[in-house]
Amino acid sequence: MLSKEQNEALTQVDSGKPMGELLRRYWHPIAASTEVEKKGTIKKLKILGEDLVLYRDKSNNLGLVADRCAHRGVSLEYAIPEECGLRCQYHGWLYDKTGQCIDQPNEPEDSTFKNRIKISGYEVKELGGLVFAYMGPSPAPELPKWDLFVQENVVRTIGYAVIPCNWVQIMENSLDPTHLEWLHGHYFEHIFEQQGRPQDEWPITKHHLKIGFDEFEYGIIKRRVLEGQTEENEDWAVGHPIVFPNYLRVGDSGAHSFQIRVPIDETHTLHFWYTCFVPAEGVKVPENYPITFYECPIYDENGKFVTDYIDGQDMMAWITQGPIADRSIERLGTSDRGIIMYRQMLKRELKKIENGEDPKCTIRDPQQNEYIELPQEEDKFSEGGLLSGVAIHWNTRYAPNLSEIIEICKGGVISSNV
């Protein structure tokens, strides 16, 4: 249980708010590269409470600037991408990628007015099929090359959803290992039963005997010992990390994935499920195989949560806590210590920036950033490729090419044309 004030401090993301300032120290994915592939594309976005437009100009450069023209407040979603920047469709004011106005066609030729006009403009970079933005103070740190973004010979998919709740309750779910045996275990068995599907041996119901959390260089490593296991098992000995501040790394020998939570505003989160399917030994993934981008549904046609897949179950749990979970009425127990540890880490890292230091996971050394390998158990739940084996029960079931991916990973021949 937290006070109302401490809950607010934890969940607010606007510029000038403590957590908003901390989050602005990191690169965040804001779109899939395929969404802005074509020159002249403009995509309207809201990130960390700021209305923005992401565009690709005619020189093939990406830009990210405030949505409103400084002149009369028109939305730049309908602007004209030029050779170098974005021109307002209303009176032709041209902004470069920093948001600086560089042309006002109807002002006197020698006017210096444009020099005093600037809208927000942020640095953007592409990596691993995603577009990342940095909205903090200069100089920007390195865009972290986490292993999944640069790993070779894997098949990537990117799922997404706009989730109507605050990002912190989504992250806290990732510091709560025991929910797995219930929400994705017993509850899933209940869903199977309701749907008249065979329950078989659903291995995710295994009972947790022990959970642990260790801080490491890039975040927190989660560990678990399940019934029938010891600390020798990979679930404990290796575990998998929360990459500070807003990634979960999860997977097994057959698929590695990130769940990335980017605050849109206080009550909405842009969620990415970024998966790398690992082929069987000796299998080569076709060169330039596309990264598919797909939406993961939250609700069905009746407005009810889609609860027959793991990520749908998670979304139901996150959203039903309310747009911003009211932590002044929560009742945490000992199994929630990871959640408390994460909250404290957020506060501690905030203090670092107040002291003029870089917060955790700020990478400034390009050499350190060549390839950052993260720990992750491969033998999950002592079931080997448990999660990749149930890819049809994950968000990846919405990937239009899932069966083809499975075929590729087994070393089969591609049968369709994605």
Added chain:
Amino acid sequence: MCETLKESLFDARETPCPLNQEVMKMAENKVDEIKLKYCPNCGESLLKPNSLLNEYWISQDTAYFCWCGECSWRGEIIEIIRVTAPELATS
């Protein structure tokens, strides 16, 4: 009682929807407020937004996880209801 809880109770009495009834039920079980207020190390208020004072429960015990935003002291304080001693060795 904190403001949020008061508001929730008020809302619950006005509108007897299942969610609000649940809030009322939780409120009835709530016999305390966050009792701890100050950092045991430096005396600064732990209720400030830059600190963390997280109440939770260890079986029957109420525990307070504290992190002071001023001095960075971190620790847990457990409210004592009954003083017990460990069982003495028999051999």
